[in-house]
Amino acid sequence: MNKIAKLNSILMWCTMILVLIFAPIVLPVFGIEMATEIVIFSLFAISINLLIKYIGLVSFGHAAFFGVGAYIVAIVLKSVAGFPLFGLLLLSIGSAVLLAAIIGFFSVRSSPSYFPLLVLAFQMLLLTIAMKWRSLTGGDDGMPIIRPDFYLPIIGEINLIDSVNMYYLSLVIVIMALFLVYLALKTPLGNAFLCTKINPSRASHLGYNILLIRWIAFVLSGAMAGLAGGLYVIFQEFVATTTMDLHMSFTAFMMVLIGGTAYYLGPVLGVTFYILMTYFLSDITPHWQLYLGVMFIIIVKYSEGGLVGLIEKLRDIFSHTTKEVFNDVNT
């Protein structure tokens, strides 16, 4: 039975990866762009869930890192022509890490119930700067950019204006980032994260420095959000204060909650649901927010762990009935 389950999960992962790889062949152009958006926001949403699942902290201000990653890419592209793409992405990670290190230094000290709002306060400060420092950020009008080209050793020059290339680039980078963070969470450090979440006082009696551990998790999460922001601005070819405002933070947070916080990759489901819903609903009705709101309410009312929880519930019901059927056959 265990073997079958293992085989099943391997099979499932392979199918998912194949679907992701071959999706652009089937999808129309707007579908590819939607898929790119889903991939990028998955990284952002998982960065928020990293804090919720492993550290037990909620952040309402994660758009600060997303926005800083986005702005740094746009500003550097604007001022230094021909800056290499991977350099840009590293810069977006670096700036987000720096910012998270500073914000984290102040905010991990506060209690978990005040933490989300403290991060929010810092985010709003940054938003004000982005809005008012017009010469650097373009203020409310935002700033258009051009997607940079990049070279790969064997394949040669890759043109990102083609949305298929943009999709593959985002996919490869996001999967790599997610995998690296996943590996990091498998180390003793990941266990220390969980330990401080489940029982902080015990963890500190065992000699763990809780503030330091929280701070490391916060910086890691900020780095992921910054990378997502950098990718997003290259994808959108435009940066504006919307990458950093309250709505961005909340959208990402809602995506996480819709997906469910119980699994590392759970938010992906929420991101997919949210983006598909907003696309299709805004296509058929101008009042898509209404239906989205109703869906939030339904999800909360009927499932405890978001969509993942809902699926598990259904699976339990299903496997239960199949078991009963088998029992009947046996007896």
Place this chain on the structure above:
Amino acid sequence: METVTEIYFVEMLHGLVYGMLLFLVASGFTLVFGLMNVLNLSHTGFYMLGAYLAYSVTVYLDNFWLALIICPIITGIAGLGVEHIFLRKIHSREGAHAAELLLTFGIFYVISELIVMTWGSFELDVPAPEILTGSITFVGITYPVYRFFILAISGAILALMTFVLQKTRTGMMIKAAVSDAKMLDSLGVNVSLVFLGVFGGGSALAGLAGVIAAPFFTAYPSMGLEILIDCFVVVVVGGFGSLMGAFVAALMIGELHSFGVLLFPNIALAFQFLLMAGVLVFKPAGLFGEKNE
């Protein structure tokens, strides 16, 4: 020719007016947070609903005073419904915090979208009644009557709330529930009823604030989100669940707004968040926080 002192005095009054309005909205927000540990994002939806309802009542019934009575009742009932139908069941769940956020945000979406569907997405002017238009001259300063009216009404509500909370049995129960709901429950008080009442009362107050704000700011679709952000700041600065804190913080934010815009127009928006960050770093429970978790 106005002197500098007069300009400052007028700005101070502006700040006071906005601060009092903000207090009306934030008081329900902070009490609900203190009681139920719910960050009720739908709260400012009721504020917005109040403003739009005020428009309809004043335009179709041609009576602003009626709006002042009807609208808070409607938003209050809506608040009772939200608490009773949705929040109550979810509140008893394990780890309900995230679910409650998602739920109240969903309700906020629904309210704001229903408003846009009903009233459209443009600004609506709500006419103030004849007596309250124009301005009066007061110690050498000319100031609109309507703003004095806002001060008077919110002052009266403040006095009423203080009386209820300090002097009545109900108020005692609310305060007891803020500091320890479980203990109060074991003492035989119907805590769910206290929750329901505070939630409904808070929604009614938000609606009332909306009615009062409508002739002053007009009714527009993003008004709910804008004041929600200010409410966050007020609640954090004042301390969760503290009415006194909400009052002081709301006035501080009001004054910061008006003097910030007057003296440093470019970075005015940043002040309140600097204040919030500062309070959270140095006094995490807020200025008047009772809960120190």
